[in-house]
Amino acid sequence: MNTDRRELVVIGGGPAGMAAAISAKESGVEDILIIDREYKPGGILKQCIHDGFGLHKFKKVLTGPEYAHKYIKRLEEHKIEINTKTLVTNLSQNKIITAYNSSNGMFKVKADAVILAMGSREKTAGAIQLAGTRPSGIYTAGLVQKLINMKNIMVGKEAVILGSGDVGLIMARRMALEGVKVKAVLEIMPHASGLPRNINQCLKDYSIPLKLNHTIVEIEGQKRIKSIIAAKVDDKLRPIPNTKEEIICDTLILSVGLIPENELSRQAGIFLDNKTGGPLVKNNLETNIPGIFAAGNVLHIHDVVDYVSEEASRAGRFAADFLKNKSLSQDNYLSVVSGKGVKYIVPQLVKTNLKQKIYFRPNKPITNPKVVVRIGNEICFSEKFKALHPSIMQKVILPETSKSTKAKFLEVAIE
Amino acid sequence: MKNYYNVIIVGGGVIGTAIARELAKYKLSTAILEKESDVGLKASTSNSGVIHAGFSYPPGSLKAELCMRGNELIKDLTEKLGVPFNKTGKLVVAFNRKSLAKLYEYEKISKKNGAEVRLIGGEEVRKMEPNLAPCLAALYSPNSAIINPFQFITALAENALHNGVDILLNTEVKNIDRKGTKFEICTSKNNLICDYVINAAGLYSAEIARKYSGEDNYKIFPCKGEYHVLDKNISYLISHLIYPVPFINDTKSIGGSGIHLTPTTDGNILIGPSDEYIEKRNDYSTTNEIMDLLTKEAKKFVPKISSKDIIKSYSGIRSKIVPPEIGGYTDFVIEKSPDYDSFLNLIGIESPGLTAAPGIAEYVVNMIDKDLNLKHSESFYPEREKPVVFADLPENEQNILIEKNPNYGEIICRCEKVTRQEILDALNNPLGVRTIKSLRNRTRITMGRCQGGYCLERVADIMLEEGLDLSQITLDGEGSNLFSGLLKGVSG
Numbered sequence: 001m002n003t004d005r006r007e008l009v010v011i012g013g014g015p016a017g018m019a020a021a022i023s024a025k026e027s028g029v030e031d032i033l034i035i036d037r038e039y040k041p042g043g044i045l046k047q048c049i050h051d052g053f054g055l056h057k058f059k060k061v062l063t064g065p066e067y068a069h070k071y072i073k074r075l076e077e078h079k080i081e082i083n084t085k086t087l088v089t090n091l092s093q094n095k096i097i098t099a100y101n102s103s104n105g106m107f108k109v110k111a112d113a114v115i116l117a118m119g120s121r122e123k124t125a126g127a128i129q130l131a132g133t134r135p136s137g138i139y140t141a142g143l144v145q146k147l148i149n150m151k152n153i154m155v156g157k158e159a160v161i162l163g164s165g166d167v168g169l170i171m172a173r174r175m176a177l178e179g180v181k182v183k184a185v186l187e188i189m190p191h192a193s194g195l196p197r198n199i200n201q202c203l204k205d206y207s208i209p210l211k212l213n214h215t216i217v218e219i220e221g222q223k224r225i226k227s228i229i230a231a232k233v234d235d236k237l238r239p240i241p242n243t244k245e246e247i248i249c250d251t252l253i254l255s256v257g258l259i260p261e262n263e264l265s266r267q268a269g270i271f272l273d274n275k276t277g278g279p280l281v282k283n284n285l286e287t288n289i290p291g292i293f294a295a296g297n298v299l300h301i302h303d304v305v306d307y308v309s310e311e312a313s314r315a316g317r318f319a320a321d322f323l324k325n326k327s328l329s330q331d332n333y334l335s336v337v338s339g340k341g342v343k344y345i346v347p348q349l350v351k352t353n354l355k356q357k358i359y360f361r362p363n364k365p366i367t368n369p370k371v372v373v374r375i376g377n378e379i380c381f382s383e384k385f386k387a388l389h390p391s392i393m394q395k396v397i398l399p400e401t402s403k404s405t406k407a408k409f410l411e412v413a414i415e
Numbered sequence: 416m417k418n419y420y421n422v423i424i425v426g427g428g429v430i431g432t433a434i435a436r437e438l439a440k441y442k443l444s445t446a447i448l449e450k451e452s453d454v455g456l457k458a459s460t461s462n463s464g465v466i467h468a469g470f471s472y473p474p475g476s477l478k479a480e481l482c483m484r485g486n487e488l489i490k491d492l493t494e495k496l497g498v499p500f501n502k503t504g505k506l507v508v509a510f511n512r513k514s515l516a517k518l519y520e521y522e523k524i525s526k527k528n529g530a531e532v533r534l535i536g537g538e539e540v541r542k543m544e545p546n547l548a549p550c551l552a553a554l555y556s557p558n559s560a561i562i563n564p565f566q567f568i569t570a571l572a573e574n575a576l577h578n579g580v581d582i583l584l585n586t587e588v589k590n591i592d593r594k595g596t597k598f599e600i601c602t603s604k605n606n607l608i609c610d611y612v613i614n615a616a617g618l619y620s621a622e623i624a625r626k627y628s629g630e631d632n633y634k635i636f637p638c639k640g641e642y643h644v645l646d647k648n649i650s651y652l653i654s655h656l657i658y659p660v661p662f663i664n665d666t667k668s669i670g671g672s673g674i675h676l677t678p679t680t681d682g683n684i685l686i687g688p689s690d691e692y693i694e695k696r697n698d699y700s701t702t703n704e705i706m707d708l709l710t711k712e713a714k715k716f717v718p719k720i721s722s723k724d725i726i727k728s729y730s731g732i733r734s735k736i737v738p739p740e741i742g743g744y745t746d747f748v749i750e751k752s753p754d755y756d757s758f759l760n761l762i763g764i765e766s767p768g769l770t771a772a773p774g775i776a777e778y779v780v781n782m783i784d785k786d787l788n789l790k791h792s793e794s795f796y797p798e799r800e801k802p803v804v805f806a807d808l809p810e811n812e813q814n815i816l817i818e819k820n821p822n823y824g825e826i827i828c829r830c831e832k833v834t835r836q837e838i839l840d841a842l843n844n845p846l847g848v849r850t851i852k853s854l855r856n857r858t859r860i861t862m863g864r865c866q867g868g869y870c871l872e873r874v875a876d877i878m879l880e881e882g883l884d885l886s887q888i889t890l891d892g893e894g895s896n897l898f899s900g901l902l903k904g905v906s907g
Contacts, residue, residue, distance in 0.1 A: 037829065087826040102824035102835075105817035106810055124866040126644070126727035133700045134729065136890035136897055140868045147872055152902045153885065178902055222697060223894035239703075250899075266648065 007031035008319055009097055009111035011088050011264065014043020015305045016296025016312040017117035018071040023316030024115070025078045029323055033109065034075075034082040035099055041075065041082055042068035043119055045305065047146045050170055052197070056306035067305060091264040093289060112326075113291040113319045116265060116279065117312060120258035120297040122167075128256050130162075132219025132228075141167040141255040148174060156251030160228050161185045162216055164192040164199070166303065166391075168255020173202035182206070183247050186214040186230055188237055191365050193257070195303055195391050215239060216252075225252055258301045268292065275344040276300040282333060282349040283356045284318040285311070291326075293319050300346050300359075303393055334375065334405075339413025341366065343390060350410060355400040362388040362414055369414045371396060376407025388414065417581065419608045420446045421787060423600060425588055425623060426615040427451070429459040429564070429772045430764050432571035434613060437776035439578035441789040446609075447572075447580065448602060450587035452892025453848045453856070455568030458617055459769065460856065461642075461699075461731025463677045463685055465656060466560040467767040468505065470525035470532050471672065477747045477778075479528045482767040484774030486558060492773055493562055496570035497801025499680035505559030505656035506540060508550045508716065514660035518554045525556075532556045546652045546717050559656055563680040564769060565856040571772075573845050574799045578792075582846055585892060588616075591627035593755065611757045611787060613779065617764070618696045618734050624760040628752030633762045637696040638733040640688025641705045643713070645724040646864050650682040657716050672766065674712040681831075681859065686713040686720070688731065692739040701728045726864045736763035747771070749778065757786060802840060802857065806832035827877070828870040830863020838877055849883060852891040871897075 008029050010017045013036030021034050034041065045053070048064025055061060058070070075082065083101065090098035095111045122140035139147075139155055145167060147153040159180050161168045164187040172182045185203060190212055192199050203210050211230065217239045218229035232243035260278040262270070270287045271280045278299040279287040286293050295315035296308045333349040336358065343361040350356055362369070366388050373381035373396065381398055388394060396412075422438055424431045427449030438445045451457070466489055472479035493500035509515055518534060525532040533555045535543075540553045576582055583604070590601040591612065600607045614623050618637060624630035657676040677685040686709045706728055713720045737745040748762040759779065768775075780789070805813060805823055817824040822836035841857035842849055851874065854860050860874055861867030867874075875897065878888050889895040 037826075085825065087829055089826070089832060100813075100817075100824050100826050102817065102821035105814045105824050121865045122868045124726070124868060126725060126866055127864075129701075129703070129706045129722065129725060129728060131701050131703045131706065133698075136895040143868050143872060147898070148902065151872065151876075153875075154899045154902055155897070156899050217703070218700065223891070224896060263648075 003096065003108040003110050005110045006033045007111070007323055008033070008113045008115065009109055010034045010115045010117055011091070011097070012036060012043065012117035012119055012296075012298070013038070013041035013082055013084070014117060014119050014296065015045055015068065015071065015308045016119065016298070017041070017043070017115070018068075018075055019309040019312035020115045020117055020295055020316040020319070021080050022071065022074050022078060023313040024320050025080055027317045027320030029320045032080050034080060035086050035088050035097070036082060036084050037087045039085050041072055041084065044142065047142075047149045048170075049149045050174070053305055056304065057309055071309075088264060091268045093269050095289075095291060113293070113323050115312075115315050115319055116287075116292065116294040116298050117296050118261040118264060118298045120260050120301060123254070123257045123259055125254060127259070128254075130219070131217055133221060135219070135221040135223055135225045137221070137225035137250055138219070138252045139254070141165065141171045141253050144171055144253055145174070148178070154178060154180070156249075157181065158183060158249045159251040159253055160247050160249045161253045161255055163187065163254060163256035164194050164210060165255040165257060166194040166198050168253060169194045169198040169202040171253060171255070172208050173206055176206045176208060180251075182208045183249055184208070184230070185210045186216060187212050188215040188233055189213070191390070193391055196389070217244065219252065224250055226250070228252055258297065260298050260300065262298060265294070265298070273344070273348055275338070276346060278346075280348040281346065283347045283351055284321070285315045285347065286318060286322070291322050300344065303391060307393065334407065335409040337409050337411050339372075339374075339411040341369070341414030342412050345412055350398070352405065353401060355398065357395055357397050358412065359393055359395050360412055361390050361393055363390065365389045366414060372413050372415055373398060374411045374413070375401070375405050376409070378405075378407075380410075416605065417444070418605065420444045420581070421609065422446075422611045422613060423448060423598070423607060423609040424613045424615055426617055426620070427454040427572065427582060427584070428457060428615065428617050429455060429568050429571070429769055430617075430761055430775055431613075431615040432568055432575060433772040433776040434615060434779050435580045436571050436575040436578070437780045439575050439580050440792060440795045441780075442792045443787060443789065445580045446607065447575070447582045448586045448588055448600070449582065449584050450603070452585055452850050452889075453853045454572040454582065454584075454846065455565070455856075456852065456891060458731050458733065458765075459568050460564045461729060462564060462766070462769055463675070463688065464561050464564040464679060464769070465677060466500075466562055467770045468525075468530045468532070468556045468558040469528045469767075470521050470530040470554070470556055472524070472528065472767070473744070474524060474527035477749060478767060478771070481747065481771035481774035481778060483528055483530065484777065485767070485771040488773040489562065489770065490560075493567065495797050496567070496574055496799045498566045498570050499563040500560060501562075501680050502558070502560040503655050503678060505556040505658060506544065507554040507556070507658045507660055508540065508547065509552050509660050510548070510550050510715075512551065515552065517660045518552065521554050530556070531558055544653055544655060544657065546719055547657065548716060548718055561656065561677060561680055567769075569844075569857060570799045574797070576845050577799065578795055584846065584848060588623065591623075598758070611783060612759070614758070614760045615764070618732060620734065620760065620762045620764075621736065624752060624762060628758040628760060629754035630750075630752045630760055633736050633748060634738075635696070635763070636735045636738050637693050637698075638735045639691045639693045639698065639730050640733060641701050641709060641728060641730040642685050642687030643706065643709050643725045644727040644729070645684040645686065645720065646726050647682045649720065649724050650678065650684060652717050652719055653678050653684060659712075674709060676713060676716055681862075683726075684720075686710070692735070693732070696732060699730050699732065701730055727866060733765040734763055735765060747775070749775065749782070751782070759783060803837060805834045805837055827873045828858070828860045828863065830865050830869070831859040833858045833860050833870070835877065838874060839881070842878065842881055849878065849887070850889050850891050850895075851897065
């Protein structure tokens with residue numbers, strides 16, 4: 001079997017993959033191949049028929065398919081090749097990609113550069129060790145979204161939603177609009193994990209109760225789910241015994257988080273961050289393997305697609321830079337570490353001298369915090385914020401420093 | 416539809432299907448009655464899939480004899496039936512001196528039972544299993560193995576069917592009456608007549624024995640075992656079955672072999688099972704308490720295991736005939752009933768039931784040989800063609816398949832890499848079962864780390880394309896519908 005050689009292969013044709021490929025093309029990369037497992041590009045945007053996309057990027061309120069269409073059009077204008085209905089099963093350290101489809105069978109591509117844009121998958125009942133039986137009627141929110149919005153298939157009549165992630169909130173509203181009785185959204189944490197605007201527009205506007213500090217302790221039903229037993233949790237997130245309450249439902253929807261889809265990264269030997277679940281990247285979004293870049297939800301879970309597109313455009317430009325120089329970067333780097341109150345930070349390595357952006361999320365909601373960035377013991381950045389929330393990714397732009405430092409790490413803390 | 420059989424087997428678990436296949440070697444008509452939507456949906460598949468070597472059962476017991484015989488037969492049987500079998504060997508690990516005496520006891524029992532074992536030191540264990548926590552010694556059993564229980568039961572049933580056995584699914588026994596020298600069995604579907612009844616009804620075996628055959632010596636005490644399934648990413652952590660030394664200083668033990676680690680034929684590690692007597696025999700729930708315990712126990716063996724690796728938890732229920740207040744070991748019961756010579760009861764077939772199944776089948780056929788005047792059938796065909804497992808094939812063979820049939824190029828389940836053609840084949844299985852679980856047990860769809868998040872909707876599409884109605888798509892038969900219908904105002 002002959003192995004094709006390509007300059008740049010983008011794995012995944014969702015919002016990240018499309019933006020990365022377009023920006024690489026615009027930065028001068030000629031030979032680009034996108035590989036996507038769906039029948040058409042756009043990724044998860046295709047099933048997001050609600051609006052709210054593009055506010056930051058286009059200053060417009062778009063639906064998911066409309067947002068995707070803007071990029072699909074540009075892919076076509078740029079004549080960027082895309083293999084759809086094709087599943088990548090392996091990525092090797094030396095950038096050989098193995099993929100399958102029904103027209104070409106199994107094929108291999110050797111890429112000079114790769115952009116990982118595989119997105120994420122949903123956490124399941126198994127992943128969160130949900131107690132109880134496993135009858136029919138338990139779904140992840142994204143799956144229900146696809147069934148309803150793309151297949152016109154409804155999954156049940158009375159639903160409980162576990163987890164207050166954005167997809168779950170959107171689906172609460174979507175199901176309510178279709179006449180499903182959405183009995184409650186249960187959230188184990190003392191705060192919602194979805195965006196505040198979705199709490200208002202998807203729950204409050206439809207009188208769907210949000211029960212914070214609540215989880216499911218039992219699932220009842222043999223063939224189809226009949227009810228769930230909810231309970232309040234204490235500050236260690238353990239269920240409090242005398243707070244049990246049965247909620248009758250035939251459907252349980254899980255919106256308990258997304259996991260960056262890094263099976264291929266693992267195969268290639270890419271270092272992963274156990275906090276983000278994504279690759280450890282330098283400020284140019286490059287992984288530990290020179291020429292392999294990552295962007296979008298595969299790198300860390302984003303709250304809005306506009307930032308995915310922005311990040312991916314940067315990855316496309318950086319991949320183009322790499323293809324021009326192809327030499328190992330001579331820069332010195334600082335490790336970026338999470339200090340007090342910080343859940344995670346991307347990128348995980350920054351250059352010692354450059355003016356650059358870093359993104360982070362706080363552990364919990366906090367008002368009037370101060371974000372302090374230190375190199376070694378020396379404060380290099382400090383700014384007061386009105387409020388920080390785990391559901392909202394925060395950005396700070398570090399000032400340029402010309403001072404040489406012996407420190408090897410940079411710490412971001414919320415004080 | 417046929418309504419008379421020489422033999423009717425109640426229960427389509429591994430015991431029922433193994434006996435049916437064994438009987439198919441003779442000139443007689445046999446049917447299996449199974450109340451569920453497919454064979455082997457309960458204890459037969461919710462276990463570790465371990466093939467035991469027979470070093471722990473009391474010499475002279477049925478468990479010892481039939482386990483040894485089953486272990487001897489199963490490799491050849493799995494080859495004939497195209498079922499994954501892997502002779503991993505087993506390590507029963509002693510972390511301290513307290514446990515040593517039990518290992519010596521096992522060594523003694525194994526000599527009497529004719530099982531092969533060897534005591535090895537901590538250093539050697541470390542070489543065999545580098546990720547295991549440091550231990551003092553271990554009992555090494557080279558003949559312990561694993562099989563794929565889903566494939567095994569399906570294959571037994573398919574091969575029995577191929578050789579003329581009728582497998583009646585969704586068919587629950589409602590009553591059995593003696594009619595002269597025969598039995599009349601009323602089921603949820605129709606009434607059947609037979610000469611001989613074999614009761615292999617697992618959790619319901621004692622009830623059927625008592626109600627219809629005058630056997631009131633036994634009662635089933637359901638005993639739940641919970642499991643975790645771990646992500647294939649960490650399959651490298653162990654290569655043998657890893658067992659604890661059970662019940663030291665614990666006289667009230669349930670008599671199980673303890674929470675152990677099983678490297679499955681599919682590449683996942685299982686943690687479990689727990690031991691818990693329960694009230695309701697259909698309580699397949701998992702519990703927070705046990706799920707935490709399983710993870711804790713697993714970490715004692717392999718500290719690198721973490722709860723992040725768990726992709727699914729499930730439970731199975733053992734058919735124990737020893738009450739909780741007594742606990743400990745009891746033997747299999749394989750006896751003719753007090754009332755009728757032609758009514759055979761198999762009660763309390765728990766571990767090592769899966770291993771012993773081929774041995775039990777032989778044993779049962781020997782017992783009823785004279786009653787039924789069995790004559791060998793010349794047409795018995797012992798083999799079942801192994802289904803294609805695309806993901807296991809080398810790349811060149813994969814390409815040949817795709818060239819012949821492009822459906823092999825379309826991977827529907829991305830976690831387990833199951834292709835459209837494998838799903839189509841499973842959907843047209845000889846037993847005629849068309850549920851999500853039947854596809855799962857035959858192809859591994861929805862069994863990977865995303866648990867169907869990606870493939871479920873695609874599989875439903877294939878089922879619709881193949882002529883099923885939306886309302887016919889169920890998890891495991893009637894009442895387990897996946898979908899409530901099309902959206903309002905949407906037609907077609």
